[in-house]
Amino acid sequence: MFVPTRTQLFRFTVVALVLTLFSSCGFKRKKYENPITKDTQQPDKVLFDKAIGDIERGRYEVARLTLQTLMNTYDTSEFLAKAKLAYADSWFREGGASGMAQAEAEYKDFILFYPALEEAAEAQEKVCMIHYRQMEKPDRDNVHAFRAEDECRNLLQQFPNSKFAPRAQQLLRNVQEVIAEGEFRRGVFYHTKGSHPAAANRLQALTDHYPLFSQSDEANWLLGDSYEKMGPRFRQKAGAAYARIVREYPLSSFVDNAKKRLAAMEMAIPEADPVAYNRMKYELENREKAGMMGSTLGALKRGPNVRLAAKSGSPAMEPMRPTIPVTVPAGAAAAGFTGDVSVQQVGPNSALDTQPDARGTAAGQPGATPAPGAAAGTTATGTAAGTNGAAAPAEAGAAGNGQTPAATGTDSNGAAAGADSGTTSGSDAGSNGKSGKKQKAAKDKRKKS
Secondary structure, three states: OOOOOOHHHHHHHHHHHHHHHHHHOOOOOOOOOOOOOOOOHHHHHHHHHHHHHHHHHHOOHHHHHHHHHHHHHOOOOHHHHHHHHHHHHHHHHHHHHHHHHHHHHHHHHHHHHOOOOHHHHHHHHHHHHHHOOOOOOOOOOOOHHHHHHHHHHHHHOOOOOOOOHHHHHHHHHHHHHHHHHHHHHHHHHHHHHOOOOHHHHHHHHHHOOOOOOOHHHHHHHHHHHHHOOOHHHHHHHHHHHHHHHHHHHHHHHHHHHHHHHHHOOOOOOOOOOOOHHHHHHHHHHOOOOOHHHHHHHHHHOOOOOOOOOOOOOOOOOOOOOOOOOOOOHHHHHHHHOOOOOOOOOOOOOOHHHOOOHHHHHHOOOOOOOOOOOOOOOEEEEEEEEEEOOOOOOOOOOOOHHHOOOOOOOOOOOOHHHHHHHHHHHHHHHHHHHHHHHHHHHHHHHHHHO
């Protein structure tokens, strides 16, 4: 076996760095994937070719300005769709967090405006790649992994016959390998800690939803061990986990131990599934081997290592949902909310539009409807019904002798107001009567004189 010396490794590293520097400085021209082969001198075609040349040379800002001129000036051009796709590709090639976000928005717009074109599937594949390239390792933030899983799944569902579908299927298997590995590590942590219900909950959801995971056999082994340690009540679940190893992962190193556990539990040992045997054999034969540089620099790499991801089989087409631990009673689990929360816009026929405004018809304002049993004002010589739900003083007899009427009412809002109003009105009416008599007497006296 050839073992390179330290000097050879140093030379190899220097050569690799020089090649990377030359390629990043623009000496290597990266050709555009979707050029227009039509040979014409139309002004819109000239603008498109100029923009493509700038994209290939890394002048992305200049290319976007040229494409903007094309799309704004020649809005009926036959190259309009290609120009919009090239505009998104310029952001995609520029990279960076902001560039990827802009590229995703432009690709989404392209799919919205041109869903029937073949390039729509390519745009959806680029959206998947945007999040695929930003994935973190399994033990870190997995938001881009879940976004990549959704976008790749959308490509397979919306464009199943596209030429990009096989590549998207493999990308989906790679993404689910990363998600499953993160869930597996959490299950191993709980198992090592001794929290077997939590470990069983994690590992059960993992093995059911991602059977193509490269370490599913070990996950089933830990799942069965967790169920065994949870007590005899979970004996059947432990046996089912061991039986799955024997049946679906016949080439696993845990098969012999699983058979021993099943024999000790006096449970039937199943036969190996031929389809699972052939699939596992194919995976072992086509599994990528770690290179020398990959093993050394793997810890410095930002993205995850997906060389163990499955190369065959149908990936899961539904997102993994949280499960309820088996230790939770069935009644408590059923009592939880299981529906979907939806939001809808309020229409023009809502109660706010059809019913009168309650603020304009409040008690004590004109136009209000008196409440049942409204109070009535009562005096010594007569009674009168109070308006607006308030007790009003009686007018009969009160103005003549200036007596103060006693207002009584049953309305809680208007009783006091009626009493006050009756007292004030009665006093004023009596004063007005006395002054009138004096004026009449003075007038009569002047006539006699």
